[in-house]
Amino acid sequence: xxxxxxxxxxxxxxxxxxxxxxxxxxxxxxxxxxxxxxxxxxxxxxxxxxxxxxxxxxxxxxxxxxxxxxxxxxxxxxxxxxxxxxxxxxxxxxxxxxxxxxxxxxxxxxxxxxxxxxxxxxxxxxxxxxxxxxxxxxxxxxxxxxxxxxxxxxxxxxxxxxxxxxxxxxxxxxxxxxxxxxxxxxxxxxxxxxxxxxxxxxxxxxxxxxxxxxxxxxxxxxxxxxxxxxxxxxxxxxxxxxxxxxxxxxxx
Amino acid sequence: xxxxxxxxxxxxxxxxxxxxxxxxxxxxxxxxxxxxxxxxxxxxxxxxxxxxxxxxxxxxxxxxxxxxxxxxxxxxxxxxxxxxxxxxxxxxxxxxxxxxxxxxxxxxxxxxxxxxxxxxxxxxxxxxxxxxxxxxxxxxxxxxxxxxxxxxxxxxxxxxxxxxxxxxxxxxxxxxxxxxxxxxxxxxxxxxxxxxxxxxxxxxxxxxxxxxxxxxxxxxxxxxxxxxxxxxxxxxxxxxxxxxxxxxxxxxxxxxxxxxxxxxxxxxxxxxxxxxxxxxxxxxxxxxxxxxxxxxxxxxxxxxxxxxxxxxxxxxxxxxxxxxxxxxxxxxxxxxxxxxx
Numbered sequence: 378x379x380x381x382x383x384x385x386x387x388x389x390x391x392x393x394x395x396x397x398x399x400x401x402x403x404x405x406x407x408x409x410x411x412x413x414x415x416x417x418x419x420x421x422x423x424x425x426x427x428x429x430x431x432x433x434x435x436x437x438x439x440x441x442x443x444x445x446x447x448x449x450x451x452x453x454x455x456x457x458x459x460x461x462x463x464x465x466x467x468x469x470x471x472x473x474x475x476x477x478x479x480x481x482x483x484x485x486x487x488x489x490x491x492x493x494x495x496x497x498x499x500x501x502x503x504x505x506x507x508x509x510x511x512x513x514x515x516x517x518x519x520x521x522x523x524x525x526x527x528x529x530x531x532x533x534x535x536x537x538x539x540x541x542x543x544x545x546x547x548x549x550x551x552x553x554x555x556x557x558x559x560x561x562x563x564x565x566x567x568x569x570x571x572x573x574x575x576x577x578x579x580x581x582x583x584x585x586x587x588x589x590x591x592x593x594x595x596x597x598x599x600x601x602x603x604x605x606x607x608x609x610x611x612x613x614x615x616x617x618x619x620x621x622x623x624x625x626x627x628x629x
Numbered sequence: 630x631x632x633x634x635x636x637x638x639x640x641x642x643x644x645x646x647x648x649x650x651x652x653x654x655x656x657x658x659x660x661x662x663x664x665x666x667x668x669x670x671x672x673x674x675x676x677x678x679x680x681x682x683x684x685x686x687x688x689x690x691x692x693x694x695x696x697x698x699x700x701x702x703x704x705x706x707x708x709x710x711x712x713x714x715x716x717x718x719x720x721x722x723x724x725x726x727x728x729x730x731x732x733x734x735x736x737x738x739x740x741x742x743x744x745x746x747x748x749x750x751x752x753x754x755x756x757x758x759x760x761x762x763x764x765x766x767x768x769x770x771x772x773x774x775x776x777x778x779x780x781x782x783x784x785x786x787x788x789x790x791x792x793x794x795x796x797x798x799x800x801x802x803x804x805x806x807x808x809x810x811x812x813x814x815x816x817x818x819x820x821x822x823x824x825x826x827x828x829x830x831x832x833x834x835x836x837x838x839x840x841x842x843x844x845x846x847x848x849x850x851x852x853x854x855x856x857x858x859x860x861x862x863x864x865x866x867x868x869x870x871x872x873x874x875x876x877x878x879x880x881x882x883x884x885x886x887x888x889x890x891x892x893x894x895x896x897x898x899x900x901x902x903x904x905x906x907x908x909x910x911x912x913x914x915x916x917x918x919x920x921x922x923x924x925x926x927x928x929x930x931x932x933x934x935x936x937x938x939x940x941x942x943x944x945x946x947x948x949x950x951x952x953x954x955x956x957x958x959x960x961x962x963x964x965x966x967x968x969x970x
Contacts, residue, residue: 426881468875479879482885487887
């Protein structure tokens with residue numbers, strides 16, 4: 378469903394963040410991208426929904442070249458790709474329900490959304506997705522009153538509101554404790570399996586990679602150094618990706 | 630490297646020229662020669678500049694340890710390992726401070742003799758007695774003028790809010806960096822706002838009193854213009870400080886630009902906006918009293934009239950009313966701003 382060819386990103390300050398990245402993602406996959414901080418993981422993910430414009434290369438999403446889209450066409454593509462972030466990026470003062478409803482902004486008129494007029498259908502949908510991520514009963518709470526794990530689940534409900542075909546997860550558990558990390562990853566897995574949403578997820582922890590990923594992409598200094606099944610990453614590969622002195626940390 | 634040499638020599642030259650000019654004009658002409666109105670010609674600063682250049686060049690190349698420029702631009706000459714008073718260039722700094730102090734006292738005509746003169750003290754006594762025995766006969770009149778002032782400030786603030794709100798988004802760098810058109814718009818709006826803000830409301834009041842005539846309307850316009858410029862700046866700085874993650878996440882849902890601003894920016898800034906606005910109203914009430922002095926209407930105009938007639942008892946009452954309004958506004962605005970934090 379997604380084909381990336383020779384993708385390059387050079388920032389204005391000269392940093393060459395992505396170097397000739399090429400890979401493919403099939404429908405229903407749970408692809409995990411690993412690598413050190415600064416290896417280009419976040420940049421890659423943000424290029425896929427064009428939060429960052431790539432310098433060169435092509436991104437083909439469902440047979441459509443999206444790397445050069447602009448305006449309404451770009452927004453249309455973005456609405457089909459959900460995204461969750463390391464810092465959740467919710468609207469703190471808004472209720473859980475309203476935060477979920479922001480996922481339907483692309484279908485709602487500008488004026489209607491400014492006055493908060495979301496249709497009854499959207500609201501029903503939002504409630505059902507909140508149930509999916511286990512936040513039923515919390516609809517009226519303010520988003521900033523939720524715990525970290527709950528906030529990340531809320532951001533998943535917001536992404537689900539887009540009816541996404543692809544979900545990008547940028548370090549979704551990096552600011553959570555180990556136990557909560559597992560819960561959040563389980564919900565991602567659920568979205569992957571029950572809703573058939575393809576997932577591309579950036580992660581730090583190798584132990585989570587082996588448990589959840591169907592395929593792994595490892596980045597180092599903006600280049601792909603490993604592509605294959607999670608089981609394939611042995612001690613040798615681990616050192617290549619994370620450097621000679623790295624030690625694996627497991628979270629149970 | 631050459632760049633630094635040039636800058637430090639330039640700095641030294643400016644400092645030395647200043648020393649020569651100040652010593653010549655103030656200390657020599659006024660204090661030693663006691664000339665009341667010394668003649669001025671453009672040749673004097675020019676001569677001082679040349680002298681400064683010569684002296685600073687000599688010092689720069691022969692006595693580098695005395696040079697302030699070297700101390701600022703070159704680490705090795707700053708002599709950081711020595712105590713402050715053992716560094717030679719400090720003495721030049723102290724000398725410049727001393728010259729400025731003497732000139733400053735002289736230019737602002739500080740005079741203890743006049744401060745404690747008999748007739749002066751009598752005048753002060755007379756005016757203070759009058760101020761502390763206010764004439765309550767004009768209370769009604771004064772209160773109406775005070776109400777005029779408060780409403781004037783309120784309307785000025787109210788009119789300024791929507792304009793400043795819209796302008797602030799165009800004056801926020803983080804929303805305006807994506808294309809050339811946006812960057813140009815940003816620069817133009819910033820420039821106009823800075824220009825407007827640098828003109829004091831007092832000057833605006835003078836302009837508008839000619840434009841729309843003396844009275845509360847011109848005062849209101851003056852406050853409004855200045856409020857728009859100030860609020861836009863405060864608002865846009867707040868927008869520049871937002872967490873851009875929320876904007877990013879709303880953009881990622883495929884929302885339109887206006888929706889991104891409404892959901893990604895506005896919820897984060899609404900409370901600081903209210904807080905700034907109330908603070909601005911508070912400032913506007915204070916300024917409205919001053920603006921009245923140049924014909925902006927309200928209690929300030931009244932104050933001006935009684936002061937011109939030397940009716941100090943009436944002035945005393947007005948001062949009491951102005952002070953209580955300012956105090957009350959200050960109290961209320963602080964309370965409200967605390968409450969919405």
